Amino acid sequence: MKLLSCYSVLLLLLLLCFHEALSWSTEYTQFSQAENYEGSSDLISLEYHMGPVLASAINLYIIWYGQWNPTHQGTIRDFIDSLSSSSAASSYPSVADWWKTVRLYTDQTGSNITGTISLSGEFYDTGYSHGVYLSRLSMQSIIETAVTSRSRPLPLNPRNGLYLVLTSDDVRVEDFCRAVCGFHYFTFPFVVGVTVPYAWVGYSGSQCPGMCAYPFAWPKYSGKPPPSDGIMRAPNGDAGVDGMISVIAHELAEVSSNPLVNAWYAGDDPTAPTEIADLCLGLYGSGGGGGYVGKVYKDAWGNDYNVNGVKGRRFLVQWVWNPVKRRCFGPNAMD
Numbered sequence: 543m544k545l546l547s548c549y550s551v552l553l554l555l556l557l558l559c560f561h562e563a564l565s566w567s568t569e570y571t572q573f574s575q576a577e578n579y580e581g582s583s584d585l586i587s588l589e590y591h592m593g594p595v596l597a598s599a600i601n602l603y604i605i606w607y608g609q610w611n612p613t614h615q616g617t618i619r620d621f622i623d624s625l626s627s628s629s630a631a632s633s634y635p636s637v638a639d640w641w642k643t644v645r646l647y648t649d650q651t652g653s654n655i656t657g658t659i660s661l662s663g664e665f666y667d668t669g670y671s672h673g674v675y676l677s678r679l680s681m682q683s684i685i686e687t688a689v690t691s692r693s694r695p696l697p698l699n700p701r702n703g704l705y706l707v708l709t710s711d712d713v714r715v716e717d718f719c720r721a722v723c724g725f726h727y728f729t730f731p732f733v734v735g736v737t738v739p740y741a742w743v744g745y746s747g748s749q750c751p752g753m754c755a756y757p758f759a760w761p762k763y764s765g766k767p768p769p770s771d772g773i774m775r776a777p778n779g780d781a782g783v784d785g786m787i788s789v790i791a792h793e794l795a796e797v798s799s800n801p802l803v804n805a806w807y808a809g810d811d812p813t814a815p816t817e818i819a820d821l822c823l824g825l826y827g828s829g830g831g832g833g834y835v836g837k838v839y840k841d842a843w844g845n846d847y848n849v850n851g852v853k854g855r856r857f858l859v860q861w862v863w864n865p866v867k868r869r870c871f872g873p874n875a876m877d
Contacts, residue, residue, distance in 0.1 A: 591807070592804070595649045595805055599658035599660065600704050605688045605706065606710075607710065608713045609712065618783065618786070624638060632850040637850070640873050641659075643864050647798075647818070664696075667684065667687065682729045706794075718744045723789045746785060758785050759785070778856070787858075792819040821863040849874065
């Protein structure tokens with residue numbers, strides 16, 4: 543009876559851990575609902591809670607879960623390559639310039655978030671190792687599969703590894719499209735073997751572009767026709783992947799500044815933190831707020847963007863909270 547009781551207690555503890563993971567997962571939700579304005583700093587209580595930030599050079603590992611369009615993969619790779627200051631061969635304002643705002647955040651030693659993000663490995667889970675219907679906790683099992691695979695496994699890197707799980711358009715993820723477009727958290731040692739930060743983002747091109755690829759698509763449930771100037775043109779030709787890149791940027795900014803959910807966030811409830819990108823949902827340029835994304839650029843074909851990347855790429859990425867200026871900010875700001 544004592545042995546059975548111990549197992550029961552252990553099971554209860556595991557279930558509590560799972561519950562915490564669901565509660566603490568920070569989410570990128572539909573940003574068209576945001577009513578943020580650039581200068582509302584008096585309402586912000588962003589605080590540092592003494593936890594670590596990702597100050598060491600990041601080795602980023604992508605797990606491509608499902609069947610992916612190679613063109614979309616190339617666009618995402620180019621965005622990742624554009625983040626690092628070592629790849630800042632892009633005209634101003636660049637993706638690396640956008641990341642400089644994220645770099646302003648420090649840990650208790652005064653170390654800033656790193657400016658070096660290297661795409662250090664990719665794993666192709668084309669066989670849908672955990673099926674096409676995934677829970678949020680499935681992401682940790684997918685990472686475990688990628689690092690223990692007999693064929694070209696990813697390294698398990700607890701020192702400076704960051705894992706990015708990207709699911710294809712035919713994969714259904716818990717709460718995807720209904721409540722979230724992406725989230726980040728950290729792995730449990732009893733699942734993966736160590737604690738490493740990770741993020742998940744889904745491709746929304748066929749499932750819910752009006753939610754997760756806005757402002758390149760219009761919410762179908764809004765009950766209103768899109769305004770003539772309300773739909774933006776995707777700079778890389780696909781609303782799903784261009785919208786996904788902004789969500790990836792959002793999650794990378796937050797996992798870097800709050801990897802263990804005990805560093806930078808606003809609010810009194812640590813189980814539901816409001817993080818540095820959450821504070822700027824829906825803002826991409828000066829004058830944004832209340833459903834207007836702000837002033838951005840247009841290329842020669844009329845596509846909308848606000849930062850430049852490697853290989854002549856252009857992207858539209860959401861602003862993040864600048865702790866020095868105490869407002870949402872991006873390198874395309876007009877002031």
